[in-house]
Amino acid sequence: MKEGPDIARIAALIGDPARANMLTALMSGKALTVSELAEEAGITIQTASSHLSKLEGGGLLRPRKQGRHKYFSLANEDVAHALEALMGLAAGAGHLRKRTGPKDAALRKARVCYNHLAGDMGTQMFDALMAQNHIKLQGEDLILTDKGTHFITTLGIDLDSLQAKKTPLCRECLDWSERRSHLAGSLGRALLSHFETLNWAKRDQNTRVVRFSREGLQEFERLFEVDVRRR
Amino acid sequence: MKEGPDIARIAALIGDPARANMLTALMSGKALTVSELAEEAGITIQTASSHLSKLEGGGLLRPRKQGRHKYFSLANEDVAHALEALMGLAAGAGHLRKRTGPKDAALRKARVCYNHLAGDMGTQMFDALMAQNHIKLQGEDLILTDKGTHFITTLGIDLDSLQAKKTPLCRECLDWSERRSHLAGSLGRALLSHFETLNWAKRDQNTRVVRFSREGLQEFERLFEVDVRRR
DNA sequence: TTCATAGTTCGATGTTAATCGAAGCATTGA
DNA sequence: TCAATGCTTCGATTAACATCGAACTATGAA
Numbered sequence: 001m002k003e004g005p006d007i008a009r010i011a012a013l014i015g016d017p018a019r020a021n022m023l024t025a026l027m028s029g030k031a032l033t034v035s036e037l038a039e040e041a042g043i044t045i046q047t048a049s050s051h052l053s054k055l056e057g058g059g060l061l062r063p064r065k066q067g068r069h070k071y072f073s074l075a076n077e078d079v080a081h082a083l084e085a086l087m088g089l090a091a092g093a094g095h096l097r098k099r100t101g102p103k104d105a106a107l108r109k110a111r112v113c114y115n116h117l118a119g120d121m122g123t124q125m126f127d128a129l130m131a132q133n134h135i136k137l138q139g140e141d142l143i144l145t146d147k148g149t150h151f152i153t154t155l156g157i158d159l160d161s162l163q164a165k166k167t168p169l170c171r172e173c174l175d176w177s178e179r180r181s182h183l184a185g186s187l188g189r190a191l192l193s194h195f196e197t198l199n200w201a202k203r204d205q206n207t208r209v210v211r212f213s214r215e216g217l218q219e220f221e222r223l224f225e226v227d228v229r230r231r
Numbered sequence: 232m233k234e235g236p237d238i239a240r241i242a243a244l245i246g247d248p249a250r251a252n253m254l255t256a257l258m259s260g261k262a263l264t265v266s267e268l269a270e271e272a273g274i275t276i277q278t279a280s281s282h283l284s285k286l287e288g289g290g291l292l293r294p295r296k297q298g299r300h301k302y303f304s305l306a307n308e309d310v311a312h313a314l315e316a317l318m319g320l321a322a323g324a325g326h327l328r329k330r331t332g333p334k335d336a337a338l339r340k341a342r343v344c345y346n347h348l349a350g351d352m353g354t355q356m357f358d359a360l361m362a363q364n365h366i367k368l369q370g371e372d373l374i375l376t377d378k379g380t381h382f383i384t385t386l387g388i389d390l391d392s393l394q395a396k397k398t399p400l401c402r403e404c405l406d407w408s409e410r411r412s413h414l415a416g417s418l419g420r421a422l423l424s425h426f427e428t429l430n431w432a433k434r435d436q437n438t439r440v441v442r443f444s445r446e447g448l449q450e451f452e453r454l455f456e457v458d459v460r461r462r
Numbered sequence: 463t464t465c466a467t468a469g470t471t472c473g474a475t476g477t478t479a480a481t482c483g484a485a486g487c488a489t490t491g492a
Numbered sequence: 493t494c495a496a497t498g499c500t501t502c503g504a505t506t507a508a509c510a511t512c513g514a515a516c517t518a519t520g521a522a
């Protein structure tokens with residue numbers, strides 16, 4: 001009859017087979033739609049919808065609407081950690097699922113989305129900016145931190161002129177090949193054109209592919225402390 | 232409809248409020264009886280018994296019979312880890328419970344149990360032997376490892392004569408003040424008398440208290456790499 | 463506007479499982 | 493051997509909830 005943190009409530013949420021399947025599917029880090037998750041769990045869309053709103057209410061999922069789709073992803077690292085711990089208990093060795101994206105390798109690696117960088121490198125850049133605390137999520141909005149402001153201006157990007165425009169500075173855009181977030185908004189656009197003026201990257205004329213030069217790739221990796229080639 | 236590790240099954244086990252309360256109570260590391268756990272969860276003993284056998288069947292608990300009591304403790308570190316992860320999700324800050332033992336401080340610290348060392352120092356010695364891989368659990372039985380054999384003979388204890396006896400060398404005994412395991416069996420007995428011959432410790436005549444000398448305490452701490460005084 | 467697609471809400475149904483009383487079993491102590 | 497204590501098993505009851513069909517809302521496309 002004692003009260004600690006309400007571990008039962010959230011364990012019960014994970015404890016339903018349908019919900020557990022959805023959560024496991026989301027362990028890839030990618031965002032999935034209601035219908036995809038329904039398929040994954042082997043239930044109808046109505047049922048899935050009900051489950052998903054419970055998971056969202058319990059703080060396990062983060063929903064994002066994009067057009068007429070609703071994408072769900074795990075709410076944060078803690079959720080993934082707890083799931084992994086449970087997987088470890090259930091099976092011994094933890095094993096994560098993989099999920100394949102679209103076809104063309106070059107498109108998947110780096111491409112233009114509207115006017116900013118998308119694809120694997122886009123999401124990696126986004127993750128790096130988050131990890132290094134240059135940008136952060138505040139409620140629904142994405143904001144540039146003080147540290148991030150410093151980082152951007154040091155790059156030689158004129159923030160003031162960006163902020164003068166009425167389009168939002170930072171926007172989160174869901175990458176449809178990676179199903180993860182990348183950076184949109186005027187800052188996302190400015191970063192891509194920054195890469196172009198430095199000759200780090202070139203847009204392909206006919207396709208949406210973005211090609212990084214050898215040097216550009218190295219600089220990109222140094223700047224964001226990532227390892228693009230080893231993925 | 233996919234199959235990964237069956238995370239739902241075990242999450243459902245944790246997901247019942249009564250069971251979650253029991254598990255939380257066991258996070259102290261101490262073993263508790265069926266009736267105590269029933270009390271903890273606010274349910275009748277029958278219901279508790281049913282829950283506990285499910286938890287045991289799911290591999291979350293380790294039962295030990297001692298007389299007409301049945302003690303339960305968490306099965307292993309992984310279980311505790313998973314519970315903690317869930318607690319973190321549920322509340323943000325993790326917080327462990329405390330549970331008080333019996334009264335007399337000296338008795339709680341070190342005493343004789345049958346003929347071996349019990350109390351706080353007994354369980355600490357046990358934990359240290361386990362952590363340093365001198366003894367380990369093999370199925371239901373406790374065995375001395377090769378490393379442990381070396382350790383014991385180096386102390387100057389005659390293992391051969393111990394093994395000649397028909398009483399088991401290593402036995403796990405549940406400490407009723409600490410509600411954790413300490414080392415019994417002929418080895419446990421030998422260790423205590425070893426401490427006595429070296430004048431590290433003396434048994435009190437009337438009570439079951441074991442008193443360590445200043446030097447004995449230091450040697451004990453060095454030997455097992457623990458810090459008894461700072462608990 | 464009209465149609466199609468993606469999700470949500472509502473209501474009815476069926477299954478699961480938590481709960482406890484009562485009876486049974488096992489261990490301990492006298 | 494008898495009584496007391498600790499726990500388990502059985503059976504009946506009850507409450508919760510997962511599930512899906514059907515109707516509804518919202519977004520996008522023609």
